[in-house]
Amino acid sequence: MLSLCAALVGVLALAGGASAGFLTPESGGSPNADDIDTLYKIILAVAVIVFVGVEGVLLYSLVKFRARKDAVPAQIRGNTRLEIGWTLGASVVLIVLAVVTFAMLPGIRNPPDSDPDGFPTDEIATVQNASAYQPRPPSGEALNIDVNGQRYAWRYTYPDQDDNVLNDVFSYETLVVPTKTTVTLTIRAQDVAHSWWIPKLGGKFDAVPGHLNFTWFKISEPGTFKGQCAELCGRNHTDMVAKVVAIEPDAFERWLANKRREIDAANAAAQERRAAEAAGPTDADADTPAARETPAEQTPPDEDE
Numbered sequence: 001m002l003s004l005c006a007a008l009v010g011v012l013a014l015a016g017g018a019s020a021g022f023l024t025p026e027s028g029g030s031p032n033a034d035d036i037d038t039l040y041k042i043i044l045a046v047a048v049i050v051f052v053g054v055e056g057v058l059l060y061s062l063v064k065f066r067a068r069k070d071a072v073p074a075q076i077r078g079n080t081r082l083e084i085g086w087t088l089g090a091s092v093v094l095i096v097l098a099v100v101t102f103a104m105l106p107g108i109r110n111p112p113d114s115d116p117d118g119f120p121t122d123e124i125a126t127v128q129n130a131s132a133y134q135p136r137p138p139s140g141e142a143l144n145i146d147v148n149g150q151r152y153a154w155r156y157t158y159p160d161q162d163d164n165v166l167n168d169v170f171s172y173e174t175l176v177v178p179t180k181t182t183v184t185l186t187i188r189a190q191d192v193a194h195s196w197w198i199p200k201l202g203g204k205f206d207a208v209p210g211h212l213n214f215t216w217f218k219i220s221e222p223g224t225f226k227g228q229c230a231e232l233c234g235r236n237h238t239d240m241v242a243k244v245v246a247i248e249p250d251a252f253e254r255w256l257a258n259k260r261r262e263i264d265a266a267n268a269a270a271q272e273r274r275a276a277e278a279a280g281p282t283d284a285d286a287d288t289p290a291a292r293e294t295p296a297e298q299t300p301p302d303e304d305e
Helices: 002-019 031-064 080-109 249-279
Strands: 141-150 153-158 169-172 174-178 181-189 194-196 205-207 213-219 223-228 241-247
Touching: 031 080, 031 213, 141 174, 141 194, 141 205, 169 174, 169 249, 174 181, 174 249, 181 194, 181 205, 205 213, 213 241, 241 249
Parallel strands: 141 181, 174 241
Antiparallel strands: 141 153, 153 169, 181 213, 194 205, 223 241
């Protein structure tokens, strides 16, 4: 029995990294994560008070009215005042929790505007999607990034203002974002169901093939935030990690420019290669020993092959 208890404690200790905060959700990265953590703590405090109160009355009753020899307890068939009291008490608790939840819900769902010294952003395009709420700041402007789950990596695409998606900046596994800037995510999946989750940046959001999901975060200070796919998506599910790196807006602008130059250079090299293949062999290719051989001189294939 002792060995079983020790093993259970060990498993719980090792599982701490996968359980976010030990008792409450992680926070400190984005306002929505902070509000989720605060709401969770409020509900937890009320639940603890109710639990202690109910268990206290139960233990008191067990001791106070325990069976005694030659003692016959009073036969009570009901207590109207007591029954009305605990019914009203439970109703008040539920009403208070509902009011607090709906008061904090807008801060969790709706992103704020970027700071004046944040990265310049554009208006978010409206996505016609009847089954998911698309968060939008009051100004309607944010840095929108496309998050694509694919076994077993996350691809992040930074759409620009032109219609050519081939020159959009993209990266894998590491999502680089500017600080002091509202970032909205359009989440999708390419193959199977995944789940986007960076604990310190908000709740989990499923990535489902053929369906779009949305979330947001806003990071005030540079830092690194780690997460992982939270939906079992295959044999290498544990390899599908995610990382968000927040840098200053000026540094992000330089990073974005460098990525664009890399993509433009790669596109130019690919165009040159395709043009060369379309033009056929060059004089230099025709002067190779293999090209100078006549059909009769070329080595016939082995009959056994």
